[in-house]
Amino acid sequence: RKIENTNSEESPELQQLVRAFNQMVDRLDRTFEGQKHFVADASHELKTPLTVISSYTAMLKRWGRDDENVRNEAIEAIDKETSRLQSLIKSMLTLAEAEQEDWLNQEQFDVVQMLDETANMLQTTFQRPIRVKASAKVVRMYADKNKIRQLLVILLDNAIKYSKEPIDVTVLQIKNIVQIEVKDKGIGIPEADIPNLFERFFRVDGARARATGGVGLGLSIAKRIVDLHEGKIDVYSLPDVGTTITIQFRQKR
Numbered sequence: 409r410k411i412e413n414t415n416s417e418e419s420p421e422l423q424q425l426v427r428a429f430n431q432m433v434d435r436l437d438r439t440f441e442g443q444k445h446f447v448a449d450a451s452h453e454l455k456t457p458l459t460v461i462s463s464y465t466a467m468l469k470r471w472g473r474d475d476e477n478v479r480n481e482a483i484e485a486i487d488k489e490t491s492r493l494q495s496l497i498k499s500m501l502t503l504a505e506a507e508q509e510d511w512l513n514q515e516q517f518d519v520v521q522m523l524d525e526t527a528n529m530l531q532t533t534f535q536r537p538i539r540v541k542a543s544a545k546v547v548r549m550y551a552d553k554n555k556i557r558q559l560l561v562i563l564l565d566n567a568i569k570y571s572k573e574p575i576d577v578t579v580l581q582i583k584n585i586v587q588i589e590v591k592d593k594g595i596g597i598p599e600a601d602i603p604n605l606f607e608r609f610f611r612v613d614g615a616r617a618r619a620t621g622g623v624g625l626g627l628s629i630a631k632r633i634v635d636l637h638e639g640k641i642d643v644y645s646l647p648d649v650g651t652t653i654t655i656q657f658r659q660k661r
């Protein structure tokens with residue numbers, strides 16, 4: 409509980425202490441509110457597929473033995489919602505891990521090589537061209553390699569999910585800044601939604617994103633990784649034109 413009005417005749421030290429205490433209470437309140445929201449949102453996200461699964465299970469119990477159509481439809485739906493639950497739980501665990509871990513396992517590596525490897529892997533899996541261009545053959549970064557790879561996978565995965573054309577990735581080194589840009593010619597994001605993109609469970613038009621299998625946690629994880637590296641992430645997007653996400657890191661070495 410905050411301390412209400414202090415007597416203005418109290419010593420300045422005491423008044424300062426009270427102010428500091430109140431600020432700390434405010435911070436704790438905000439963290440606590442955030443956690444409450446997260447639990448509420450997570451429960452909602454987990455309940456939705458479970459409701460679908462239990463409705464189809466009930467249908468199967470009643471009509472499944474006699475009706476092949478019901479059987480097929482139910483199996484399809486249960487299969488889809490189970491995968492959704494799995495990916496939801498996986499993303500929630502990744503986010504919890506990323507939020508808990510405040511240390512970086514930094515090392516020197518070539519980000520162009522990492523991008524080539526990641527692009528190749530995703531290209532093979534999703535059958536989508538990803539073109540990587542770089543300002544130099546080798547662009548060195550001193551950062552947490554695994555986390556940077558995770559961040560790139562999140563951005564590329566979104567570009568693949570929300571567009572149908574080839575994806576362009578550009579790496580630039582300008583003095584001690586390394587900049588990576590992921591550009592797609594996809595459905596884009598309405599301007600009003602851009603400030604909310606990094607919120608946990610946020611999806612532009614829930615129904616549309618749900619159909620693509622998105623759970624709305626990828627960009628929260630991405631932001632956390634960028635923040636841990638004291639970097640910057642920016643989104644430029646136009647509906648029906650495409651989205652460009654830029655990340656920048658200052659090189660310390």
Ligand code: ADP
Nearest residue numbers: 566567570611612617622623624625626627651
């Ligand atoms: P999701 O798992 O739903 O993709 P994210 O946190 O990665 O979650 O992204 C949040 C939302 O931002 C997505 O649901 C989608 O609506 C929108 N979004 C993210 N990247 C793109 C993109 N490249 N093009 C269009 N929309 C995007």
